[in-house]
Amino acid sequence: MSTAELQGRPTRSDRRRLASTSRIVTLASVYAFLYIPIIILILFSFNNSRLNATWMGFTTSWYGTLPDHPNMLNAAEISIVVTLGQTVISTVLGTMGGIALHRYRFPGKKVFVYFLYIPIVIPEVVLAVSLLLFFNQVSFPLGVVAMMVGHTTFTIPFVVLVVRAAMSGFDSSLEEAARDLGATEWQTLWKVTIPIILPGIIVGALLSFSQSFDDFTTSFFVDGMGNDPLPVYIYGLMRHGVSPVVNALAAIILAVTLIFALLGERIQRVGKLARR
Amino acid sequence: MLDPIIELQSISKTFESVTVVNGVNMSIRAGEFVTLLGPSGSGKTTILRMIAGFEQPTAGRIAISGVEMNDVPAHRRPVNTVFQQYALFPHLNVFDNIAFGLRLKKYPRSDIEKRVKAALAMVRMEAHIQAKVRKLSGGQQQRVAIARAIVNEPKVLLLDEPLGALDMKLRREMQLELKRIHRDVGITFIYVTHDQEEAMAMSDRVAVIHAGHLAQFAPPEEIYSQPSTPFVAGFIGETNLIEAIVSDADADHWRLSTESFSLSVRKRNHDIVPGERVTLSVRPEALRVIGGSQAQEPHQPIVTGTLTERVFVGAMVKTFVRIGPETIVQCLETAVAAQGRRIGEEVALTWNCDHMVTFPS
């Protein structure tokens, strides 16, 4: 919706003005519903009080005390390692899958694509439990690597779908041109296909990153002992009551996730403009 | 005669049980400018793609400089292609586009720069060496695409309707440019077009493709004056096709009868026998219109008819004459010669039989 519409263009008839006012009210309440809890969370991370109840003045001290918390840095490190690791895996595999899905026709391809959506739509707890059972069955140790593998299962579909979309805007005669000029299939992939769909791949990687970094459920099930990433660590802190430290930590996770997601969105838009 | 640089031996291509190229034989000499000409969908692109290595022939053999190419992948064939939509790499600038093939072949850096500059000079694009390809006009992109191909010094340059996306004026200009480039680099060009004027203007030899078959492969003049089939006659320029039957034959003449006239022609094709149906092709400019009382020349057929329509085309007049209930022929006359004729007038037509072609039906 354009800003002009949001502001309600000056109209001659009152009735129309009324209609546009009610539209603004509706929109505002939807956004309020979505964002007020988050705004309060962020606000109280700057509250100069141990309690999340009344505003006692502004402070950044909660952020300052974060590193002093036992295992906090460890949790941050695990989060970063797991997220980066799984981003690499899902981006590489997802890019290959996206290119292959675009390029090859094979029987049952449609079904195959539907199966890609399943990890996105099924309840994550089901995925997490099945991963846990699977890891136990094959005696795979729970921990950082298990989390990487677990996250990859639900982030790969994002990469595949985004890369496949990027491929659909890719002119395959460019690959023929490269072959014509003497490039092997492998050289064509690296010198032509991947550089041209790179914005799509980066978007996929950023989506994958943001999906993984704030994941709680899967990590909770497969992280084993002493490997809590930040979201699980927060859950642990909550057992001692919700202190503003939790707010501060949650705000940081929110910020990181948001930055990566917005970055992805931005690149996608620039890529689309450039293609025109 | 020189050894052929490209030889196609009865190549065919079938896509999912549809045969789109059917037993094409061609032998192309080094340095020739050969055009594949045919209507859209006749299989020209498929033939070109088989030479480039993007499609495998279902049957037949392709050889370049005497070396069989069937099992050689596209990237190792000594040919380069200028694609219809240019297919320039959007992530590379003009220099890097042209250097693409040379870098793959691991030429030294200074050599690459020299060759890219020479190729750009060849297509007169030196000023745009660092330009982004997106910023170039269609005609400029076309030139870069040509430079990117010829810089590799292929034995054969394949061009698939390279001017198809350009407007008429630019098209004319680029036709001349391509002729010049062909002369300057001296490599073999195989050019695809559905535009018969373009084919006739540019080529040493034209291969007319009709529904996957090679209908005729000959120099432009011969294609025009001695078309091998009624299709070729009709596709190259305009012609009048008239159905006839061989009513009689002697040692060196046939007697041909149509619904409105009969005439005697010198034998050419000896496997036509009396009783057989044939098609006559006479070009509009070979027909002469004789108003009422003019004397007829000896040994020339004559038929009378009614003038049904006159249309000015430049300095010429196209005159339509009904010579039978089913047959209207068109004649091309100079405006001076056609002066004073009226629609509805009775006229006689005459032509020189040497300019008429007889096809078995």
Ligand SMILES: Nc1ncnc2c1ncn2[C@@H]1O[C@H](COP(=O)(O)OP(=O)(O)O)[C@@H](O)[C@H]1O
């Ligand atoms: N990859 C393909 N699969 C199926 N049919 C094809 C394929 N490529 C071309 N064809 C068909 O082959 C015929 C000839 O195509 P083409 O060689 O492109 O003709 P032209 O270049 O003369 O217009 C067309 O009917 C086209 O639809």
Ligand SMILES: [Mg+2]
């Ligand atoms: Mg074509």
